[in-house]
Amino acid sequence: MSTLRFATLALGSLLFAATATAATVTADDPYVREVPPGSPATAAFMTLHNSSDSAVRLISADNSIAEHTELHNHVDVDGVMQMRQIETIEVPAGGSATLAPGGLHLMLIGLQNPVSEGDQVGVSLNFDNGETLELDAPVRPVMPMRHHQE
DSSP states (O other): OOHHHHHHHHHHHHHHHHHHTOOSEEEEEEEEEOOOTTOSEEEEEEEEEEOSSSOEEEEEEEESSEEEEEEEEEEEETTEEEEEEOSOEEEOTTOEEEEOTTSSEEEEEEESSOOOTTOEEEEEEEETTSOEEEEEEEEEOOOOOOOOOO
């Protein structure tokens, strides 16, 4: 086999491998909410994007600061918003899923140490297509509520 043909085949194989392992799901603006010392839990937020032509589901997550991670959503129960654990978070084909305060989010439960603004939290997201997305999420303070003035 000629050197040129071998080099062409090798390059083609590398390009195929890079394409085959390209991430289907990406995350924008991940962050973890700062909580007061002694708090047992905090939450993580982000926007997940799915570049594939099939829906994928977030099925579990892990983190570097707490004992375990749960997928949660806020739901209306008789006019009262309540937080509930859910099994999956779907990211539609060619679409996105927003994890934000008051909606879908990750609960980081059993904090091992206090978390403060500027800390980095490692987060692993596991999807039903076999992909794992590794993130570093900065800790951000809670934004103060705006009060209406009359």
